[in-house]
Amino acid sequence: MAVTLVWFRDDLRISDNPALTAAADSGDDVVACYVLDEETDGIRPLGSASKWWLHHSLVALDASLTELGIPLLLRRGAAGDVIPRLVQESSAHAVVWNRRYGLTERTTDSALKSSLSDQGVDATSYQANLMYEPWEVTAGSGKAYRVFTPFWRACLASRTPRKPLPAPDALHGPHLDSDDLPTWGLLPTTPDWAEGLRDTWTPGEAGAHQRLDDFLDGAVGGYKDNRNLPALRGTSMLSPHLRFGEISPFEVWHAAQDHKDSSTAEDIRVFGSELGWREFSWQLLYFNPELATVNYRPEFNAFTWESSTEAELKAWQRGRTGYPLIDAGMRQMWQIGWMHNRVRMATASFLIKNLMIDWRVGEKWFWDCLVDADAASNAASWQWVAGSGVDASPYFRIFNPVLQSKKFDPKGAYLVRFVPELADADNVHEPWKGSAPGYPAPVVDLKESRERALSAYKALSES
Structure with a gap:
């Protein structure tokens, strides 16, 4: 029987997966594969936290595919060698x-499409992970x-945005030799630092x-x-699931729209705009492939x-700066492996503008530590705070961590939750x-x- 190979990448789900749907609709036998590519020149290896997430997401995807009738290979x-x-x-x-x-x-x-075509193999790609390419x-x-805006x-x-696609009812196909996932070494061992991740997250489509x-x-x-209040569960915390494609933006968008009523209309509009920021960041990366390493605004190359x-x-890395937020x-x-977005802006501003450390140092640290480390959003956000990016924060905007915590965490609940030695402090914000023993x-x-930062930024703007 004819066989269609489905190559999973940042789309680790069976519902609203156009490539998988096309394979199922073809009536062919289906082979589903995931390729861990750390060898292609230019590929950025995953950070430590993302590797932990990927391991568990692949376990979940394999379980879903097995239930449909095929394993995950x-x-x-x-990839240019493995797929052929x-x-x-x-x-x-x-x-x-x-x-x-x-x-x-x-x-x-593109190279794979060309080489496979030369061999008489049809290669087709689909839109799945952005609502607007x-x-x-x-x-x-x-x-x-x-x-x-x-x-x-x-x-x-x-x-x-189009309506989401349902998951296939069943799949069939041959079983080929597969790597054993634990041999990939994605999970931390000595030390095992992932207890907090395990307690917080359920990677996979169901989660x-x-x-x-x-x-x-x-x-x-x-x-x-409430999305600005770090002590509350005021955000969706969907970012790692979207990053690994365990849920599509189409599914999130339509579920939110279906939930809208007169009392939540404005909240859902704002939530939708956060999905829009994800789309915006990917457009920036598409047109500026070196967004994680090169200043979008070339004048920033002269910044000292x-x-x-x-x-x-x-x-800063260990959370020992003396500033609670x-x-x-x-x-x-x-x-x-995750940080509230308002606090991300404050921590990035502190590194860049109070410590005067290159934004790329922070971008790399977040890339390693975040379970939602996204190639587009992470780089675009760091450049926004630095002022070197598109639609950037003005150079004179410097987040004051004391004023920020007083305004958005007035009782210090978030501060004490993650800095417990402040529980008995006379002044939790200062x-x-x-x-504060x-x-x-x-x-x-x-x-x-x-x-110091204002002086340096002003000098750049006048040069």
Whole structure:
């Protein structure tokens, strides 16, 4: 019988998976594979937290596919070599996948389509992980939008996101030799630092839909305001599920729209715009493939970063800066692989503008520590805070961690949750003004470091 090979990538789900649906609808035998590619030149290896997530997501996907009738085939190596070998082993006449948008990934996919076509094998790609592909909605010049609001307005005016596709009822196909997932070494061992991740997350498609249902049944009411309060469960926390494609943005969008009523309409509008920021970031990366390493604004190449000490960087990484909001955020990420978005902005601002450390250092650290480390959103967000990116934060916007915690965590509940030594502090927001045993003194003075940053940024703007 004819065989279609389905190549899973950042789409680890069986529902609303156009490539899988096409294979199922063909009536062919189906071979489903995932390739761990750390060898292709230009591929960015996953960070430690993302590897933990990937392991468990693959376990979940294999269980879902097995229930449908086929296993998930695992192979490791350069995709440009592995996929053609699998085509030969399975005698596949067709290969299907869902599109990726990074330059290296697009180059790999294009080369594969060409080489497979030369062998008489049909290779077809589908839209699955973005509601609006980067080339669909562009500015008048045909280039990427530089500002989010007109971009998102243009997206919504162009068309309504398509309805999600159902999962296949059943699949059939041959069983081929597969790698043993534990041999990939994705999980931490010595030490095993993933206890907080295990207690917080359920990777996989079922966990993604449960997280969405819980959000829509609870936190979506008041989302517009509560999403800024880190002590509350005020956000969806869907970001890692979206990053690994365990749920599609189409599914999230329509589930939210179906849940909308007069009391939640504004909250769901704002929630939808957060999906829009994800789309915007991917358009930026598509048109600027080096977004994680090269300043979007070339004038920033002349910016002089201070030579902060290794001790100051380590203090930031470990949540020992002496500023409770910064330390709570960094420890939250250390414990559960995720950080509240408002706190992400504050911690990034502190590294860049108070410590005067290159934004790329922070981007790399977040890439390693976050379970939702997304190639587009992570880089675009760091450049936004630095002021080197598109639609950037103005250079004079420096997040004051004390004012931020007083405004968005007035009772200090978030601070104490992740910095427990502050539980008995006389002043939880400014512990250096009282007694806080075991808590470090500030690594820099906020006023002095702010003035230093303003001076450096002003000099750049005048040059």
